Amino acid sequence: xxxxxxxxxxxxxxxxxxxxxxxxxxxxxxxxxxxxxxxxxxxxxxxxxxxxxxxxxxxxxxxxxxxxxxxxxxxxxxxxxxxxxxxxxxxxxxxxxxxxxxxxxxxxxxxxxxxxxxxxxxxxxxx
Amino acid sequence: xxxxxxxxxxxxxxxxxxxxxxxxxxxxxxxxxxxxxxxxxxxxxxxxxxxxxxxxxxxxxxxxxxxxxxxxxxxxxxxxxxxxxxxxxxxxxxxxxxxxxxxxxxxxxx
Numbered sequence: 001x002x003x004x005x006x007x008x009x010x011x012x013x014x015x016x017x018x019x020x021x022x023x024x025x026x027x028x029x030x031x032x033x034x035x036x037x038x039x040x041x042x043x044x045x046x047x048x049x050x051x052x053x054x055x056x057x058x059x060x061x062x063x064x065x066x067x068x069x070x071x072x073x074x075x076x077x078x079x080x081x082x083x084x085x086x087x088x089x090x091x092x093x094x095x096x097x098x099x100x101x102x103x104x105x106x107x108x109x110x111x112x113x114x115x116x117x118x119x120x121x122x123x124x125x126x127x
Numbered sequence: 128x129x130x131x132x133x134x135x136x137x138x139x140x141x142x143x144x145x146x147x148x149x150x151x152x153x154x155x156x157x158x159x160x161x162x163x164x165x166x167x168x169x170x171x172x173x174x175x176x177x178x179x180x181x182x183x184x185x186x187x188x189x190x191x192x193x194x195x196x197x198x199x200x201x202x203x204x205x206x207x208x209x210x211x212x213x214x215x216x217x218x219x220x221x222x223x224x225x226x227x228x229x230x231x232x233x234x235x236x237x
Contacts (some may be wrong), residue, residue, distance in 0.1 A: 117172040
């Protein structure tokens with residue numbers, strides 16, 4: 001069964017750090033680009049970051065650039081999001097999602113659809 | 128305000144047809160980048176509904192269809208059912224702003 005399971009969310013004070021994890025199963029994790037997408041309470045979806053299948057390419061939304069770092073460990077089938085200098089506006093449900101196309105060229109990295117989503121993990125930034 | 132503009136809400140009676148628009152510009156949809164659509168039922172994660180403008184993943188009913196023309200795309204739902212009540216999002220790529228989602232449209236089945 002193809003599945004993504006996020007963990008690591010919680011309540012954190014402004015300025016502190018948190019690391020999210022996303023465990024993948026049921027597919028060849030190392031073949032797919034992976035994304036983080038977030039959704040603030042009552043709001044729409046916001047793309048956060050993408051990492052290529054081999055970790056060699058990473059891109060971020062302007063709102064998190066310089067504060068968040070996406071990474072992956074293909075030997076553990078796990079995606080990560082290191083979030084530093086957290087702000088109140090980072091409060092959201094964070095979803096990991098799989099890019100739908102197996103693509104070694106990188107062309108689809110930011111053009112692709114997200115075909116598998118995790119259930120999400122809530123991050124609350126509050127003092 | 129999202130770069131991809133969707134109506135905040137649409138509604139329809141069971142059995143009817145509704146459409147949801149997604150309006151972009153020459154730097155995203157108009158530049159030829161694909162549009163994808165997602166359905167988010169209350170309290171759940173988004174689900175891919177349409178990819179590559181008009182393609183349905185396996186398991187998505189053919190009541191759902193997508194199209195694209197110029198700087199806009201549309202999602203059509205025919206034979207509306209109560210279970211279709213959800214939020215719908217379009218997604219595309221922008222040459223300057225990277226991955227974009229529309230603001231979302233809440234579908235109410237009357």
